Amino acid sequence: MANPRLSAGTATGWAGRTMVSVVVAVFVLFFAVPIVWLLLATTKSARELLVGHPFQPGGIADLAANWRELLEFQDGAVTGWIGNSALYALGALAITLVVSIPAGYALAMTEFRFRRSLLVLTLVVMLMPNTALVLPIFLELNVVGLIGSPLSVILPMSFFPFGVYLTYIYFSTSLPRDLLAAARIDGCTELEVFTRIALPLATPVVALVGFFSFVQSWNNFFLPFVMLPSSDGYPVQVGLTALLASTPAFNPSSAGTQSVQLPTLALATVVSVLPVLIVFLFAQRFLVAGMTAGGTKE
DSSP: OOOHHHHHHHHHHHHHHHHHHHHHHHHHHHHHHHHHHHHHHTTSOHHHHHHSOTTOOOOHHHHHHHHHHHHHTTTTHHHHHHHHHHHHHHHHHHHHHHHHHHHHHHHHHOOOTTHHHHHHHHHHHHHSOTHHHHHHHHHHHHHTTOTTSTHHHHHHHHOOHHHHHHHHHHHHHHSOHHHHHHHHHTTOOHHHIIIIIIHHHTHHHHHHHHHHHHHHHHHOOHHHHHHOOSGGGOOHHHHHHHHHHTOTTTOGGGOSTTOOOHHHHHHHHHHHHHHHHHHHHHHHHHHHHHHHTTSSOO
16 A cells, blocks of 8 residues: 555655746746847848747848848947957956955955955945946046046956955965965965965966956946947947947837848847857856855865
8 A cells, every 4th residue: 555645745746846847947938038039030131020930040141131231330330349348358357367366365365454344345345336336436537537548448347346255265265274384384485375376276266257357347338338438439238229229120210321120239239248158168167166166165
């Protein structure tokens, strides 16, 4: 005779797994369907996008036509925007790594006055929304005459307190202090201990900080929009607003020689996220290691 408690437990387990599967499926569809539609939209003409089946693929000829239209928009402005995004993101990334990694190491490994206060301040600034800092940053940069220059975007985006805190956590929990002490006994200076011992062991967290910094800088919209008065200096995320304003479906008054059709706008959106996707695919091994770093204490 079947055990009623075992049967009830089995039924409860099946019900729980079914409920979890349904919830996961709903979330997958919620995020996957718009992405699939966006990718397919780049292969269609404007008419096919409006009257055809939403998930019916288009053709290579339409994709090529959309690509040509995108490149010809405002005499190749899109390629300039992508170059600007690369300049701002890579410039901010370089400064972020040069500043954040040593700062996190110093907070974790050295004792100095106001160390705890500085760490608390880092946490507070990290929790503040970036938009709240745009106005005071604008006023500061305006005083020194940097508004409109690449530095007006690169310098604020290189201020990355999350990277400092992430590095602090890693060095505090995952770096053997005995190893550093042995290096000092062998005659290494503090700079040599950091560059020859600590930094090579911190490769995963350096990659993680670099990835987050690059993604934040590449996707930043509000700061470049405020700091750059000319469209020639726009990054691609801000440039998308110019494309949107030139799309008759969203702005009927834009119909004319410089108008952009919906498939071209979809293609521009895909192109704007491709660099982040490529960086993620190449760095995912280091990112997984960096996200688990600091999870255990030696």
